[in-house]
Amino acid sequence: MKSITSSSYAVHFNETAYTELNAHLKKANYSKVFILVDENTHNFCLAPFMAEIEGDYDFEIIEIEPGEIYKNIETCTQVWEVLSELDADRKSVLINVGGGVVTDLGGFVASTFKRGIDFINVPTTLLAMVDASVGGKTGVDLGALKNQVGVINQPVMVLVVSSFLQTLEExxxxxxxxxxxxxxxxxxxxxxxxxxxxxxxxxxxxxxxxxxxxxxxxxxxxxxxxxxxxxxxxxxxxxxxxxxxxxxxxxxxxxxxxxxxxxxxxxxxxxxxxxxxxxxxxxxxxxxxxxxxxxxxxxxxxxxxxxxxxxxxxxxxxxxxxxxxxxxxxxxxxxxxxxxxxxxxxxxxxxxx
CATH class of the missing domain: 1.20.1090.10 (Dehydroquinate synthase-like - alpha domain)
Structure with missing residues (x-):
């Protein structure tokens, strides 16, 4: 399926997604590769995703709680602190593997950590594939108020792999x-x-x-x-x-x-x-x-x-x-x-x- 080119990145689909990801990781020479997941994507999506990555990289997995109620500054603070503790620098990359909460929050965390590091979105829900991971909107909720804090910042790429939909409830x-x-x-x-x-x-x-x-x-x-x-x-x-x-x-x-x-x-x-x-x-x-x-x-x-x-x-x-x-x-x-x-x-x- 043909990739879709946006202003500064592309959305890649299925097999092409992994080909483009591997080519980018090889070329970018990141100091560390961080992968942000929630509990659900850790259990159901992380292993098949990691199996497609070629090469030997310094990976760190960061897991957050699943659900909209955790899409807040408190969760961001936890992720920022983990990045600091694990020696993330401005040449690190954050790969967000999850639904809209993970891609929105992860994009915001990456956009603000050390004034901005690269991030890649790998949406694993239908909602995130068609909406949350496209267009550069990142951010979190303020209490129950949706998406009150955030920035528009583009990912390096978006990878849409439809096989992840098999892990979802109807x-x-x-x-x-x-x-x-x-x-x-x-x-x-x-x-x-x-x-x-x-x-x-x-x-x-x-x-x-x-x-x-x-x-x-x-x-x-x-x-x-x-x-x-x-x-x-x-x-x-x-x-x-x-x-x-x-x-x-x-x-x-x-x-x-x-x-x-x-x-x-x-x-x-x-x-x-x-x-x-x-x-x-x-x-x-x-x-x-x-x-x-x-x-x-x-x-x-x-x-x-x-x-x-x-x-x-x-x-x-x-x-x-x-x-x-x-x-x-x-x-x-x-x-x-x-x-x-x-x-x-x-x-x-x-x-x-």
């Missing part, structure tokens, strides 16, 4: 699939139409490649998210608020990222119908597709009040305004849309119907 695959559906909604109606009828996850390689291509095209045009790149946040303004609320609320079960974003895309689909012209038939299709794949999230009146309070922390906000990405139609987004408070509450009513 719920995790569905979480990543939500981001792929989003790519169709914001850029490619034909892709959306193909994905909405997909009934199994056995042949995903070409679809992953297409999603990475869509995201890479957007990022190349707007690497620092001044305009176009904002479209990648469709469903995320409310979706991130939902995810954050469920993360910090002890009486609710945690939602995976894709599950929260799926709800967010229905909610913001309703706003799109009201404000930017999304046809009602397309809104109903969006709702039907997501609710056929993702369990409906139960929201009490108090839940909705608390979720809406979290919108003020959204990263797209400016000058006190909450800015939404909405759809004019499937495949055609509109950025920086202001939404009246009463419509936000109506969106939850529509979602619950």
């Amino acid at each position: 719920r995790q695959l569905h979480s990543g699939f939500a981001e792929m559906l989003k790519h169709g909604l914001i850029q490619d109606a034909n892709y959306w139409n193909d994905l909405k009828i997909l009934n199994n996850f056995t042949q995903l390689d070409h679809l992953i490649h297409h999603s990475v291509t869509i995201k890479n095209k957007v990022v190349l045009e707007d690497p620092t998210e001044q305009n176009l790149r904002k479209i990648l946040n469709y469903g995320h303004t409310l979706g991130h608020a939902v995810e954050s609320y469920f993360l910090e609320s002890p009486e609710h079960e945690l939602l995976l990222h894709g599950e929260a974003i799926a709800a967010g895309m229905i909610l913001e689909g309703f706003l799109s119908h009201k404000l930017t012209g999304l046809p009602y038939t397309e809104l109903e299709t969006i709702k039907k597709v997501f609710l056929s794949r993702y369990s409906k999230v139960e929201f009490s009146k108090n839940d909705i009040t608390e979720i809406l309070k979290l919108l003020k922390f959204d990263k797209k906000n400016s000058h006190g305004n909450i800015n939404f990405v909405l759809l004019k139609k499937i495949g055609e987004p509109q950025i920086d849309v202001k939404v009246p408070q009463e419509l936000l509450e109506q969106a939850f009513t529509y979602y619950k119907e």
Whole structure:
């Protein structure tokens, strides 16, 4: 499968990924090679990954706890301290083998350790393959608030090896699939139409490649998210608020990222119908597709009040305004849309119907 070239690095797939990694390690002459994993990827992904590395390198494995609740500065501090204790220098490299938590956090750790060392992302979840490891966004959460601290910094390369998907539960695959559906909604109606009828996850390689291509095209045009790149946040303004609320609320079960974003895309689909012209038939299709794949999230009146309070922390906000990405139609987004408070509450009513 053809590699995808971004601004300063490339995304390599399957066999080509290991060929390019080995060539790079041989050429770069790193002083030490650090590999960041969480408990899950240590158990299921590290051994097959290491088996493909050719050559004798000074490896050190760093393991963190799995899950979004550990994507924070405290975990970063632990990793920075381990790097220091193990004599990492500016000619070291950090290879992040894991899902979005590992690649986001690992990229941030590498970008800030000794003012920046090389890092390589090896996403092992569908979500990380199509979203978290592409585009140079790194960072961690601030309490329950998503991705409040971070930098945009590009990896040396990204390696997408689809065999790692065999280690995932189906719920995790569905979480990543939500981001792929989003790519169709914001850029490619034909892709959306193909994905909405997909009934199994056995042949995903070409679809992953297409999603990475869509995201890479957007990022190349707007690497620092001044305009176009904002479209990648469709469903995320409310979706991130939902995810954050469920993360910090002890009486609710945690939602995976894709599950929260799926709800967010229905909610913001309703706003799109009201404000930017999304046809009602397309809104109903969006709702039907997501609710056929993702369990409906139960929201009490108090839940909705608390979720809406979290919108003020959204990263797209400016000058006190909450800015939404909405759809004019499937495949055609509109950025920086202001939404009246009463419509936000109506969106939850529509979602619950």
